[in-house]
Each structure stands twice: as structure tokens, then as C-alpha cells.
Amino acid sequence: MLTEEVRREADQYLMNTYARLPLSIARGRGARVYDLEGREYIDFVGGIAVNLLGHGHPDLVLAIQKQVVHLIHASNLYYTEPQVKLAKALVEHSFADKVFFCNSGAEANEAAIKLARRYAHDKHGSGRFQIITMKNSFHGRTLATLTATGQEKVQKGFEPLMPGFTYVPFNNLEALEQALSDQTAAIMLEPVQAEGGVHVVHQAYLARVRELCRERDILLIFDEVQTGMGRTGTLFAYEQLGVQPDIMTLAKGLGGGVPIGACLATNAVAKAFTPGSHASTFGGNPLACTAGLTVMQVLLEGRVLDHAKRMGDYLAKGLQDCKDRQPSVKEVRGLGLLQGMELAVDGKAVVEKAQSRGLLLNCTMDRVLRFVPPLVITQAEIDRLLDVLPHLIPAATQAGHHN
Ligand SMILES: *Cc1c(COP(=O)(O)O)cnc(C)c1O
Numbered sequence: 574m575l576t577e578e579v580r581r582e583a584d585q586y587l588m589n590t591y592a593r594l595p596l597s598i599a600r601g602r603g604a605r606v607y608d609l610e611g612r613e614y615i616d617f618v619g620g621i622a623v624n625l626l627g628h629g630h631p632d633l634v635l636a637i638q639k640q641v642v643h644l645i646h647a648s649n650l651y652y653t654e655p656q657v658k659l660a661k662a663l664v665e666h667s668f669a670d671k672v673f674f675c676n677s678g679a680e681a682n683e684a685a686i687k688l689a690r691r692y693a694h695d696k697h698g699s700g701r702f703q704i705i706t707m708k709n710s711f712h713g714r715t716l717a718t719l720t721a722t723g724q725e726k727v728q729k730g731f732e733p734l735m736p737g738f739t740y741v742p743f744n745n746l747e748a749l750e751q752a753l754s755d756q757t758a759a760i761m762l763e764p765v766q767a768e769g770g771v772h773v774v775h776q777a778y779l780a781r782v783r784e785l786c787r788e789r790d791i792l793l794i795f796d797e798v799q800t801g802m803g804r805t806g807t808l809f810a811y812e813q814l815g816v817q818p819d820i821m822t823l824a825k826g827l828g829g830g831v832p833i834g835a836c837l838a839t840n841a842v843a844k845a846f847t848p849g850s851h852a853s854t855f856g857g858n859p860l861a862c863t864a865g866l867t868v869m870q871v872l873l874e875g876r877v878l879d880h881a882k883r884m885g886d887y888l889a890k891g892l893q894d895c896k897d898r899q900p901s902v903k904e905v906r907g908l909g910l911l912q913g914m915e916l917a918v919d920g921k922a923v924v925e926k927a928q929s930r931g932l933l934l935n936c937t938m939d940r941v942l943r944f945v946p947p948l949v950i951t952q953a954e955i956d957r958l959l960d961v962l963p964h965l966i967p968a969a970t971q972a973g974h975h976n
Pocket of ligand 1: 799
């Protein structure tokens, strides 16, 4: 099939939930992907921060191939080795003592929300249920997680929303202190708001949030679904921020492309879950956990993580240089290989033009170009972006004429 035919059939058979670009990706290698017509693209989207080791990483391919032959799924009625090994690897390299596996970021956050409610309920009674989240956050599309998400456009038309959530502006300590009450069970935030336009949490703010939580036995939940697994230059973003959470969620990069999510917690918190509290049929299945374990092993070996950190710095500097020369670039923000470039103009046209020049880019919040390439992206590939990008961004004065 060619892209046109796939598009026609997609329109006919798929629910209309995505505004897709006119491109059908057929295969990939490293940080390159190829469409059905055989055209090559450098991939700065990486399946939205998912294809962590790039496409076709030999270790990941081999591990998955082997596991498929042994066992794909067994359910959580029984023990399986890959699940335990992945949990052990995550625990040994994080603040956490215990892990619950599921299949996506939203599910990981559902688990975190349930765990926080159960912990607060058991320890402080049924009046403690409220979770404070941030405006412009993104936590998923299930009913609880779209409620946690501080963006009206995600919630509109799905009311009534889940009770027990309240929102405060990100990085605003005063607003947070005012929102705290006897009902507060947890504070949930992304160390870098990614979908929300790539905003990095302030370290001093986070330190104070940690203190407030400790003083009042409020749980601190980090949604590291996008920032986790080396994306920001350390295995988890919180390692750079000097603050540990009580609960952390992972998904996107964890399986290197195989769907898997995880909710991690300290022993004190995790013990609020007992048999029957929470479950997932697919959660932690041997195939997904083998993928996750391989991703962990590659990251822990060190070279990919070092490379990602260097490439993150290189990309950030290149984007800053571009900003200095382009008045229609307002700001460059990010950590590691999660970078955002805020434009004074619409980003959609830039993404479309980039595609015709062989670059896959993503735009969030209308005007923020978000760069989340595979961690194995090369300097030459970043150079290609930096050569082309300045020519794709229109001068701010033209912005009005575009729409
Ligand atoms: C993508 C994302 C989610 C949702 O993950 P899904 O796998 O799409 O459910 C939640 N939180 C953050 C920070 C994300 O980036």
C-alpha cells in the first residue's frame, strides 16, 4: 500500500481521534524512519519519547525475539521471571522499594492516584482524598487522569469529572500553599511539563514542596512517564532536582516501544496496596518486561546515557544559537533530550515543512516545537536539524498572514 491508500482506509475504519500528518511510517533504523514510499526522515519525535534506543536496536530486537518463543503472557496468577527482574532493576536504581506494572502512562498514573488515596484513607481517614495537580500538566486520557490533567481542552465534554482534584499554577509556591488543606492526600507533578509546552520545574520550588509534603504526610508523586529512562540525561529526572518522590510513574521509554507502564513507591506507601486492591491482566507480562529489562540494561551500561546527556547539551546549545539569530523564536527550554522551542508563530506549518525536508518534528501547545529523539541520535543528525530549522521558521511579522 502507499500512504494515500492507508490514509483513505484509516479515515474509513479508525475513529477520528488523531490529527495525523500525511505520512505512513513503514520501518526504522536508529534515529531514522522510512515511509511507505521509501523516503528517509530523521526522527526527532521518537514515537513521542518512546523509541528510546532508536529503531531496531540489536539488543532489544534479540531479547524480544527470544522471549516471544519462550512465553508472551502468563497473567498475574503466577510468577514470571522477567517481571521480577525488571522490578529489581528499577528498585536498585531509584528511590523506590516496590513496583506495580501496567501498560501505559495513564494506567501508571491511575495506579499512583489509587495508591495515594488508599494510603491517605488508611492513615488519615476518608476525609483525605484530594490530589493537587498543576495547570498545563498532562497525566493521561482515562477519566481519572484527564481530571488530573490541568487542561480544559482535555476535559471538555467528558464531565462530570472525577471528584477530588484541584489545580494550581506550576512553579508557584504561594498558590500551592493556599491550596493545601486537611483533605490533601497528594501533590502530583511532572519534573518537566512536556505536553504542556516543555516547562522545567524550579529546584527551589520543588525543595519546598518536598518539605511541605513531609511535614503534613502528603505524598509527592512524580509523573516521569516522559522524563524517565534517561530522557533528561539521568536515569530519572528527579536525580538532577535534589528531591525524591514517594511515588513515581513511568511508561513511554520504559519498553523502548513495547507498551508498558510502571508505578513505583517506597515501602511505607506501597503497603497500602494489598491483594485485590489493584490489578492489570496484561500488566508486567513477560514480553513487555523483557523489553523493559533490556532498555534498563542498555541504559545502566552507561554509554547510551552519557551519549544522551552530551547530545542533549549539544541540541540545547544549537537551539539557543538558532534563537539568537531568529526573532520569532521566543525561548528554548528543557533538560537533556527533552527540549522545547517556543515560537512567536504557529508551529504546525514548521512541522509540515520539516517533514518535506526529511525531518520529523512535533509541536505541542500550538507554538512549542518539542524535540524528543531517540537517545541514540547522532551529532550529525542533530546538525542536519540545526542547518534546516532556521529556514523553516517564518518571521514573526508573517505569522498573522499564515492563518
Ligand atoms: C504521555 C504521557 C502520559 C500518558 O501516557 P499514555 O501512555 O498515553 O497513557 C502521562 N503523563 C505524561 C507526563 C506523559 O507524557
